Amino acid sequence: MRGRLGAILTIALIAVACGGSTAPVASPTSTAAGTAGATQAAAAPKTTAELATYQGADRQKILEEGAKKEGKLVWYTSLAGAAIDRHAAAFKAKYPFLQVDIFRGTESELLTKATQELQAGQPSFDVIESQITAIQLLFAGGHMSPYYSPSTKAIPDDFKTKDKGELVQSATDRFSLISFAYNTNLIPASAVPKTRDDLMNPALAGKLAVTGTNTGQRWVGSVLFSLGTDKGKQWLTDFATKQKVSVQQVSGQALLDLIAKGEVAASPTIFKDHADLAALEKKAPVKWVPLEPVVGNTGQAAMALKGKSPNAALLFLDYLLGADGQKVYRENQYAVAGDKLDFKVWVPESGKTTDQIEKDTKLWSETFKATFR
Amino acid sequence: MLALARASVMVGERPGRAGHLSLDAYGEILGSSDLLELIVTTLAFAAGSTVVGLILGGTLAWCVERTNAPFRQLAYPAIFVSFAVPGIVRAIGWIFLFGPRTGTINELFRAITGSDGVLLDVFSLPAMILVEGVFWIPLVFLMMAASFRSMDPSLEEASLVSGAATWRTIRRITAALALPSVLSVLILTFIRSVQAFEVPLRLGVPGKSYTVTTEVYLSVNSTIVPEYAYSSAYGVLLVAFLIAGIALYGRATRRASSFATITGKGFRPRVLDLGRGRWVVTAIVLAILSLQFLPIIWVTVASFLPTFGLTGPLWEHLTLANYDTILRSSQIVLSLQNSFLIGVASATVVMIVTAVVAWVIIRSRIRASALLDQLASLPLVLPGVVLGIAILVLYIRSPIPVYGTIWILVIAYITTYLPYGLRYAHPGVLRIHPELEESAQLSGAGWIGTFRRIVIPLVLPALFAGWIFVFLISVRELSVAALLYTPRSPVIATTMLDLWRNGSVNQVTAFGTLVAAISITFAIVTYRVSRRFGLQA
Numbered sequence: 049m050r051g052r053l054g055a056i057l058t059i060a061l062i063a064v065a066c067g068g069s070t071a072p073v074a075s076p077t078s079t080a081a082g083t084a085g086a087t088q089a090a091a092a093p094k095t096t097a098e099l100a101t102y103q104g105a106d107r108q109k110i111l112e113e114g115a116k117k118e119g120k121l122v123w124y125t126s127l128a129g130a131a132i133d134r135h136a137a138a139f140k141a142k143y144p145f146l147q148v149d150i151f152r153g154t155e156s157e158l159l160t161k162a163t164q165e166l167q168a169g170q171p172s173f174d175v176i177e178s179q180i181t182a183i184q185l186l187f188a189g190g191h192m193s194p195y196y197s198p199s200t201k202a203i204p205d206d207f208k209t210k211d212k213g214e215l216v217q218s219a220t221d222r223f224s225l226i227s228f229a230y231n232t233n234l235i236p237a238s239a240v241p242k243t244r245d246d247l248m249n250p251a252l253a254g255k256l257a258v259t260g261t262n263t264g265q266r267w268v269g270s271v272l273f274s275l276g277t278d279k280g281k282q283w284l285t286d287f288a289t290k291q292k293v294s295v296q297q298v299s300g301q302a303l304l305d306l307i308a309k310g311e312v313a314a315s316p317t318i319f320k321d322h323a324d325l326a327a328l329e330k331k332a333p334v335k336w337v338p339l340e341p342v343v344g345n346t347g348q349a350a351m352a353l354k355g356k357s358p359n360a361a362l363l364f365l366d367y368l369l370g371a372d373g374q375k376v377y378r379e380n381q382y383a384v385a386g387d388k389l390d391f392k393v394w395v396p397e398s399g400k401t402t403d404q405i406e407k408d409t410k411l412w413s414e415t416f417k418a419t420f421r
Numbered sequence: 422m423l424a425l426a427r428a429s430v431m432v433g434e435r436p437g438r439a440g441h442l443s444l445d446a447y448g449e450i451l452g453s454s455d456l457l458e459l460i461v462t463t464l465a466f467a468a469g470s471t472v473v474g475l476i477l478g479g480t481l482a483w484c485v486e487r488t489n490a491p492f493r494q495l496a497y498p499a500i501f502v503s504f505a506v507p508g509i510v511r512a513i514g515w516i517f518l519f520g521p522r523t524g525t526i527n528e529l530f531r532a533i534t535g536s537d538g539v540l541l542d543v544f545s546l547p548a549m550i551l552v553e554g555v556f557w558i559p560l561v562f563l564m565m566a567a568s569f570r571s572m573d574p575s576l577e578e579a580s581l582v583s584g585a586a587t588w589r590t591i592r593r594i595t596a597a598l599a600l601p602s603v604l605s606v607l608i609l610t611f612i613r614s615v616q617a618f619e620v621p622l623r624l625g626v627p628g629k630s631y632t633v634t635t636e637v638y639l640s641v642n643s644t645i646v647p648e649y650a651y652s653s654a655y656g657v658l659l660v661a662f663l664i665a666g667i668a669l670y671g672r673a674t675r676r677a678s679s680f681a682t683i684t685g686k687g688f689r690p691r692v693l694d695l696g697r698g699r700w701v702v703t704a705i706v707l708a709i710l711s712l713q714f715l716p717i718i719w720v721t722v723a724s725f726l727p728t729f730g731l732t733g734p735l736w737e738h739l740t741l742a743n744y745d746t747i748l749r750s751s752q753i754v755l756s757l758q759n760s761f762l763i764g765v766a767s768a769t770v771v772m773i774v775t776a777v778v779a780w781v782i783i784r785s786r787i788r789a790s791a792l793l794d795q796l797a798s799l800p801l802v803l804p805g806v807v808l809g810i811a812i813l814v815l816y817i818r819s820p821i822p823v824y825g826t827i828w829i830l831v832i833a834y835i836t837t838y839l840p841y842g843l844r845y846a847h848p849g850v851l852r853i854h855p856e857l858e859e860s861a862q863l864s865g866a867g868w869i870g871t872f873r874r875i876v877i878p879l880v881l882p883a884l885f886a887g888w889i890f891v892f893l894i895s896v897r898e899l900s901v902a903a904l905l906y907t908p909r910s911p912v913i914a915t916t917m918l919d920l921w922r923n924g925s926v927n928q929v930t931a932f933g934t935l936v937a938a939i940s941i942t943f944a945i946v947t948y949r950v951s952r953r954f955g956l957q958a
Contacts, residue, residue, distance in 0.1 A: 122908055133750065149908030152919055156645050161904070164813055170824055172907055181645050233732075260626055260639070294544070297626040297635075305926040309729035311520045332728040409645055417639075421629060 096358040100195040100351055101215055112143070114359030120147040121360035124162065125177040126155050127222075127347065128301060129322060131380040138376050139367050146360050154262065155182045166191045166354070174355035175364050180209070183218045183350045184402045192217065193353040195362065199370035207385040209348070218348035221368050223383040225393065226263055226300070226343040229323040229336040230314035231307050244271070244339045247316060253291050255313035257306070258420065260297040262409070263343075264317045268419070269396050269412040270343045277411075284419045295420045308332040321381040328381075341394035344383075425660070425811070428653035434646075446654035455631070463632040466549055466621065467614035473554025474610050478561025479603070481709045485562075486569035487595070488693050490702035496562065497948055499710045501940055504559045504893040506717055507917050508619035510933035513926060514716025515552050515624070517723065519543035525719065544628035553620045555712045557610045560890065564609075567886045568602035568848060569595075587693070602848050609844050612663050633659065717937060724931035743931035747920065753932065756916040757939070759827050760896045763912060767834035768891040772884045774835075775842035779850045780876055784858070808837060809904035825907045833901045838891045845890065849883025850876065885951065893940075 092110065093099040102110070115121075125132060136148040151173070153161065159182040165171050166189070176183060176192075186192050194211035200219045207220035228241060239251035247256070258264045272280035287293060296303050296312065300319045304326060306312045316339060323336035349368050351361050367373045374384045383389060397405050429447070434440035450456065485493045518526050521542045530540040541548050576598065580590040596603075618634035625635060637652040695702055723729075725739045747753050812833045816823050823829040853876065861871045877884075899914040906915045913936055920929045 151908045157903075159646060165824075172825060185646065257627070294627045295629075297622045297639075299921065302921065302926055305729060306516075309520075310523045311516065312522075326728060330728040331731065333731075406645055413644070421631070 096353060096355070097193055099358050100193045100362065103196050103214065111359045111363050115143065115357065115363055116145050118357035118360050119145065120149060121175065121357050121364055122149045122151070122173045122355070123175050123177065123364065124151045124153070124158050124173040125347075126153065126158055126179060126182075127177060128152070128224075128299065128319075129380065130325065131321070131377065131382065134376050134380060135368065135373065138372060139364060142367060142372065143360075143363060146363070148364075155179045156262075158182055159185060162186060162191070163189065171352055171354045172356075173352050174357045174361035175349060175351060175368075177221060177347055177349045177368070179345055180218065180348050180397050181402050181405050183348050184209075186350075187217055188402070191353055193351050195351045195365060197362065197365045197369055199366045199368075199373075202371075203369060203385050207346075218350040219369050220346050220385045221349045221373065222347045222377045223385075223387075223393070224345040224347065225320040225338070225383060226267060226317060226345065227320065227336065227338045228314065228316045229304060229307060229318035229334055231310055231312075232333045232335050234310055234313040240335075240337060241339060242337075244274075244316075247287060247339070248290060250290075252314065256291050257294045257296045257303065257312040257315050259300055259303045259315070259317045260295045260416070260420075261299060262413075263300045263319075264295070265409070265412040265416045266343050266345070266396050267317045268416045269408060270341050270394050272412065272415065273394055273396075274341055281415055281419070284415065288419050293420060304334060308334050320383075324381040338391040340392040342391055344393040344395045346395055346397070425653050425656050428649045429657050430650065430654075432650045443650070446650040449651060450654055450658065455636075459631060459633050459636055462546065462625075462630055463615060463634075466546065466553065466625075466630075466632055467611050467617075469547075469550035470553035470557060470614040470617070471607060471611045473550060474557030474561050474614075475603070475607060477554065477709050477712070478558040478606075479565050479599075481558065481706060482562045482565035482569055483595075484702050484706050486566050488695050488699065488702050490695065490699045490706060492703050493706055496706060496710060498941065498945060499713060500559045500562055501889075501893070501943065501947070504890075504897075504940070506720075506933055506937050506940075507897050507899070507914060508556070509623070509917060509921055510720055510929060511556065511716050512552070512619060512623040513723075513930065513933075514718075514720045515548070516543050517719040518716055519548060542628065544624055546625070546628070546630045549620055549624050549628075549630060552624060553614055553617055556617075556620065557614070558709065558713065559893075561606050561610065563886045563890055564606045564845065564848070565599065565602055567845070567883045568599050568852075570882065601851055605844050605848055608666055609841070612666060615659065615663065717933075720930045721934045721937075723927055724934045726927055728927060743928045744935070747928055747932050747935070750916075752911050752916055752919070753935075756911040756913050757936075759830075759910060760913040763827050763830050763834060764892040764895045766831045767838060767895050768888045770831075770835050771838050771842040771891050772846070772888045775839060775846040775887070776850070776877065776880060776884055777872075778839075779843060779846035779880075780872060782847070783850050784855070809833065809901040812836065812901070813904050825909060827910045827912075829905050830902060830910065830912065833905055834891075834895045834898065837898070837901055838895065841894065842887050842891055845883050845887030846880065849880040849887075853879050889947065896936075896940075 092104075093102040099110075099114070104110075123136075127135075132150060132152060136150060139148060140146065151158075151161070155178050158176060158178050162171070162173060162176065162182075163186070165173075166186075171191070176186070183192065194215040194217050196214050197216070197219070200208060200214075200216050203219050209217040209219070211217050228247075230240060234255070235252070239249055241247050241249065241252070258267065268284060271284055274280070275283055294312075296306060296315075298306070300317060301322050303312065303315055304318050304322050307315060307318070308326060318336060320336050320338075320342075323334050326332035327334055327336075349365055351358070351365060355361055377384050378387075396408065400408065430442050430444060431440045432443045432445060453459075481496055484490055485496045516524070518524050519539070519541045521527060521539050521544065524539070524543060527539040527541070531537060541551075543552075577590050577594050580594045581587070585593065616634060618632075618638055621630070621632040621635045622638060625632060633655060637655045640651045722735075724743055725741070726735075727738060727740050727742055731738045812829070816829050816832065823832065857879070858871050858875055861875045862868075866874065896913055899918060902912050902915050903918060906912060911919075917929065917932055917936075920932055
């Protein structure tokens, strides 16, 4: 699987599995629109569902005119870091008449907030960008709309949860990669691990920390995945005991700051984009190295069925999944669909239904607790 | 309360799918092998923090109000500043000071002693107790200062005339008179320490000191679809435990008239002339205040650095880049505006309501008054996150269109801070001898007239202190706001959380410093205004 994201095959499995486990939201026009063809003249869309699936040649014109009237867009995202504001700025440069309101939260916080709002009939978001489980659960609740975006054509099928025809339920806009980062002043080159087993090097004892957030739990999942549950648990117990690993209940970014400061020397639970940006833009003494399998968080972009600004939402999805949005991601050290990476990536949601991933998350969280407490 | 109980037995709720009833959460908690350890750690943490906060805050209040130590009035503006700095920023500051590897004081300790140990490991239970205790100094100080200020000095004078030594008088008379306030503040600090989660989470988890709140927080955040049954069941058990505490407080202050210290006679609180000893007291005041300021100073330094771990002299790296980044965000300005408006609205409503409630509780002979006290105190025992969900669920479906505006936060804060307001208003009214109101009534005043012309003016210092407290604590509040804010209604605490998750620690420290600077300005203005009107915060 080298030379290409290891997630390709497994993402395809998600699409199949999730399609089977959740009922796609049926809109009266989705089938017709899905097969209408991109250039065929079509009646002007009247409802959100019609607009979302509209593929006529005048789509861009209709969306821009509609978005001008809407004036703003509400974007819910689980992204972290400078990329969020940079996306908003780049989108606004393209469509200056639109204001972008952003709500940032973890996957679970986005799901809670969106669900509460939707149940009360007061949805406030137009676009959600998150890991796939939250999006699939919202689809299952009937709160999301399949959509057509010309930008998804350039994204390989394996990175999309497809609906009918050209429509998608969601599409991958970025990968956040989690692995080992260290303070270059505190860890000598000889002690820098090349494989996960090198983390047992006695030279690293007492110097390692993991984050207690779900980033740390997903890393535990990667150990259980690659070694099998029993062997994985044993490896983690040995690792925690021999290396005296501490838990920092802070975000991956804050843990990286503790590494830069020297309070913690290294951690296997750091995001590549955070570490690379800190080293590149701020000259922080940190370096990120991949220890296979690197954990991949896939961000998926999806559209709300009952958002207040559907035109703006579609323009934003076109941007995020298109060349401009993908360029901003690359500049911020994220990987995007189709990137060539020379290490193996494991995507925890691969080939699993939402129920399975919920069960797995519980297992990883319990294992984390049993191991590091 | 009902929302909490319902959530504790409801499992498996999903978008578009109803949950089902189950008592599993209770079974899981009561059958857990960690339960005893969790309870012991939580009680040790809460009791320790309460003692530290009470001793340091009480000492500070006494030094400032009842002695002639020079510079003692510095305490008021200093307390304002430390009040407004969010918990997350303080925790970072303490890590800078007492981090086992790179903490400045631990490095100094190693350099001086030549050992390779630490003076204090910030990731340990004793450090958690110290940090949380220091965190409560402002609350204790403000409540105790109001109490010390309004004591009738004739009682102390009587003691001294009867031949008792100064320290005996302080111990037997001053301390006894302060008892209702001490009890009030003790219960409040203890309850809030039991519920505290910022310090246990940031400092306790790395040192493997888990409390009930960290357990609840970690359980809520360990699944994709938040399961509130487990955390709510903990909430129900916690509420049962804390209600017992509040009942205890009610019993302790039952004999209200014995604590009435504002009578019909005019007086000014007696200030002790300490002679040369006054400089020792100044040193004590400054030492207590420095505990507030040391972490904040380090935070300010960090706000001018692009990142940590840079080699070479510190000043070569100084930059305004963090301030530039945060000030570019429109959310920052909006959140400052929102926090100010919400703070003023919540504090004003809370103090008006609690003044009336406290008076009714203390003066009325109706049986329901005890119930009113319990009801107004109820939000105190509800964990913030649970209260946030209850308010979200209630108002998002309400025909009143408050969701998505700052008014839902005002409602939430009024609900949350009623008990705090009551803790200020209650001792304030308790100290007024009924003879004053009886005189007014004999002179023909009705109850509204009596309340407006007699009670309000006498209780005003306590209400003003309460107003300041509610205002500042609402600026800092996070757990309720985190669930209720939308992109159009951010507040300081949610913006801080955003920066904490998405920016770097240096950006968080820049925003923290900015908030502290604004608070200093606010403190100076309020202090001057309050003195002009004869009030002290």
